[in-house]
Amino acid sequence: MSASGKKRSRLVAEKRYPKVSAGKKKPPAKKRTTRARKTKPRRSGNWLVALVSGMLGWVFRLVWRLSVRGGLALAALLAVGVFYFYATLPDVTDLLDGRARGSVTMLDRNGAVFAWRGEQFGGQITANTVSPHLRNAVVATEDKRFYRHFGVSPRGVASAVRINLREGRGPLSGHGGSTITQQAAKLLCLGVPFDPTSGISEATYEADCRQGSVWRKVKEAVYALALEVRYSKDEILTIYLNRAYLGAGARGFEAASQRYFGKSAAQVRPAEAAMLAGLLTAPSRYAPTANLKRSQDRAGVVVGLMEDQRYITKAQAADARLNPAELSGAARARAGGYFADWVMDSGPTFLTKETTEDVVIRTTFDQRIQTAAEDALNLIFETKVRKGSKAQAAIVVMSADGAVRAMVGGRKLRGVTGQFNRAIQANRQTGSAFKPFVYATALDLGYTYADTVQDEPLTLDIPGSGAWSPRNYDNKFRGPVTLTDALKFSLNTPAVRVSEDVGRDNVRKIAAEFGINGDLALGPALALGASESTLIEMTGAYAGILNGGSSVTPYGLVELRLQGEETALMDQDGGMGERVITENAARQLVYMMHQVTKGGTGSRAQLPGREIAAKTGTTQAARDAWFLGFSADYVAGIWMGYDDNTPLSGVTGGGLPADIWRETMLRVHEGLPARN
Numbered sequence: 001m002s003a004s005g006k007k008r009s010r011l012v013a014e015k016r017y018p019k020v021s022a023g024k025k026k027p028p029a030k031k032r033t034t035r036a037r038k039t040k041p042r043r044s045g046n047w048l049v050a051l052v053s054g055m056l057g058w059v060f061r062l063v064w065r066l067s068v069r070g071g072l073a074l075a076a077l078l079a080v081g082v083f084y085f086y087a088t089l090p091d092v093t094d095l096l097d098g099r100a101r102g103s104v105t106m107l108d109r110n111g112a113v114f115a116w117r118g119e120q121f122g123g124q125i126t127a128n129t130v131s132p133h134l135r136n137a138v139v140a141t142e143d144k145r146f147y148r149h150f151g152v153s154p155r156g157v158a159s160a161v162r163i164n165l166r167e168g169r170g171p172l173s174g175h176g177g178s179t180i181t182q183q184a185a186k187l188l189c190l191g192v193p194f195d196p197t198s199g200i201s202e203a204t205y206e207a208d209c210r211q212g213s214v215w216r217k218v219k220e221a222v223y224a225l226a227l228e229v230r231y232s233k234d235e236i237l238t239i240y241l242n243r244a245y246l247g248a249g250a251r252g253f254e255a256a257s258q259r260y261f262g263k264s265a266a267q268v269r270p271a272e273a274a275m276l277a278g279l280l281t282a283p284s285r286y287a288p289t290a291n292l293k294r295s296q297d298r299a300g301v302v303v304g305l306m307e308d309q310r311y312i313t314k315a316q317a318a319d320a321r322l323n324p325a326e327l328s329g330a331a332r333a334r335a336g337g338y339f340a341d342w343v344m345d346s347g348p349t350f351l352t353k354e355t356t357e358d359v360v361i362r363t364t365f366d367q368r369i370q371t372a373a374e375d376a377l378n379l380i381f382e383t384k385v386r387k388g389s390k391a392q393a394a395i396v397v398m399s400a401d402g403a404v405r406a407m408v409g410g411r412k413l414r415g416v417t418g419q420f421n422r423a424i425q426a427n428r429q430t431g432s433a434f435k436p437f438v439y440a441t442a443l444d445l446g447y448t449y450a451d452t453v454q455d456e457p458l459t460l461d462i463p464g465s466g467a468w469s470p471r472n473y474d475n476k477f478r479g480p481v482t483l484t485d486a487l488k489f490s491l492n493t494p495a496v497r498v499s500e501d502v503g504r505d506n507v508r509k510i511a512a513e514f515g516i517n518g519d520l521a522l523g524p525a526l527a528l529g530a531s532e533s534t535l536i537e538m539t540g541a542y543a544g545i546l547n548g549g550s551s552v553t554p555y556g557l558v559e560l561r562l563q564g565e566e567t568a569l570m571d572q573d574g575g576m577g578e579r580v581i582t583e584n585a586a587r588q589l590v591y592m593m594h595q596v597t598k599g600g601t602g603s604r605a606q607l608p609g610r611e612i613a614a615k616t617g618t619t620q621a622a623r624d625a626w627f628l629g630f631s632a633d634y635v636a637g638i639w640m641g642y643d644d645n646t647p648l649s650g651v652t653g654g655g656l657p658a659d660i661w662r663e664t665m666l667r668v669h670e671g672l673p674a675r676n
Contacts, residue, residue: 085226088191092235096124098187098243099251102355106340108365113330115340122254127237130265134253136311137277141302143180144309151181151228152221181236185223187243246279247287260288262328270312271320274302288327296324336365338409338421343556351560358563363556364403372667373397373406380660381411393640394422395664396539402552402575427518427532432490433617433626434529436589437511438499439487443585445502449592452480453494460524470496484592488600490616492528499527513551513580514541529617538628539637546630549586551577604658605629607665610674616653623647627657632675636664
């Protein structure tokens with residue numbers, strides 16, 4: 001209490017503030033020290049560590065700042081690039097037909113498709129309208145993460161680089177790791193369409209689109225991102241399904257499905273879908289028309305991928321392997337390659353080889369007759385020609401008005417495109433196959449089949465060449481013979497005598513009017529077939545004899561129109577031309593040629609129960625052997641020889657060519673009633 005009178009004591013802890021005794025000095029206050037000051041003695045070299053640490057820190061901070069700024073700059077450039085490409089992208093339907101040129105589809109005489117030329121486009125399809133099996137096969141094969149990535153797959157690229165390096169290639173050589181979106185960007189050539197007026201070829205353009213440089217791949221990646229921004233996944237897949245090349249001239253899966261299977265892409269089953277998807281790796285190599293077994297093996301791999309990714313069940317996969325895809329009848333036949341090339345040459349270029357439209361051509365072609373000719377040729381070469389022989393042969397079959405029904409331009413080249421066609425391109429000496437036109441001239445001038453001519457030695461003086469004496473094949477002379485026997489036994493001296501009597505100019509005129517358009521020989525050897533001609537010209541000329549003496553222009557194109565149009569741009573109504581010889585002369589000549597097959601040089605070609613008329617031809621040193629003849633229904637011409645003019649060994653026109661002719665015509669006339 002304050003009442004005590006004492007001073008109130010301070011409320012402090014005495015131990016914290018002890019009293020200072022009187023008369024003693026206050027000890028000096030201790031200096032406060034911090035732990036930082038309590039440093040250990042410096043070691044020698046710490047300054048170097050500090051320097052290095054400082055420099056590393058500075059470099060790290062610099063790199064970090066540059067990385068951030070560089071990343072921002074790259075992101076800005078990427079955004080600009082994506083936006084630029086995005087702004088140039090049109091509506092998806094404008095990107096579906098990726099062809100630079102149009103196509104030509106050929107129909108046979110019955111209206112069935114038998115050949116294609118150019119790049120086929122079967123019509124626009126979408127990812128939602130094709131068979132689900134096809135859509136799944138493409139995704140499983142090309143880009144299993146398609147619906148999960150943003151257009152570029154870093155995992156795919158890294159995997160591809162690893163595989164390429166492991167296989168000893170460069171990192172960007174071989175496997176590309178491209179997504180379907182990137183492949184669509186490549187197919188679109190980054191939005192740069194082919195310009196035919198640019199001066200570069202389409203092949204160069206496509207090679208540039210496929211180049212694999214680093215810069216090109218960067219641009220493709222940017223373009224792919226733009227595609228992802230602009231279109232949905234299904235729209236990107238739709239672009240890919242329509243533009244991908246799948247071999248045999250098929251652009252897009254609809255065209256390929258029609259080409260190989262004769263059905264829409266909406267109808268394919270798992271095995272067919274797998275085969276189509278398998279073509280994406282190497283279209284020409286795996287095309288089933290090139291090698292069906294190889295294509296089926298590749299399809300088996302795709303079936304495995306579809307099964308692994310659960311697009312099909314084990315049972316479906318087993319069925320697809322047990323029943324692999326097969327070609328349609330038209331694709332399997334691959335008929336008419338030579339014929340189709342000939343038709344392409346016969347029409348205007350801007351509607352055939354260089355067409356920018358889709359064209360449909362109706363033709364005179366008969367697939368049954370084509371098969372008959374091919375089978376006959378194969379049979380004779382397999383059974384009667386020595387193994388390994390390089391001899392060639394060609395066949396043309398036509399109707400009496402010049403409508404070509406079948407054409408074989410050479411051996412072992414079935415269904416090919418762009419190969420040397422011996423039926424229309426090989427100009428060869430005709431030999432005795434020319435003689436009917438000598439006798440046609442005589443008959444037209446009043447001679448008869450029963451008139452006689454001397455078969456005896458003959459020597460003619462040829463200005464500039466001297467004496468020339470024709471000889472018969474057997475070096476024998478028979479004295480007086482009828483014109484019929486002279487032709488029947490292919491006697492040379494009588495043919496020259498008749499030609500000289502009626503005048504070579506008249507013979508050349510008759511032959512030219514029948515369609516033999518080559519440079520006809522000026523000398524007396526004209527009668528013996530010293531001139532050159534093609535098989536199709538000679539067959540057409542013989543058709544003129546069959547039809548009663550009128551000229552014939554062989555033709556294959558009946559009608560040409562644009563796809564989807566009803567009105568024809570071109571049409572052909574037969575190949576008959578002007579009369580060349582009288583009908584009476586033609587009838588007598590047919591009789592004479594009939595005798596050739598009744599015991600003359602053409603007797604090996606006889607058809608049981610059917611009348612035929614024909615003529616053989618063998619040139620000097622047997623370099624060419626011919627057999628041309630006709631029934632009441634068809635004319636067929638056969639040529640045989642070597643491309644390099646090597647002489648045939650033991651072959652004459654009445655031998656192997658007659659055998660090929662007979663086997664061909666036996667098959668051609670199956671089911672047809674016999675007519676005189």
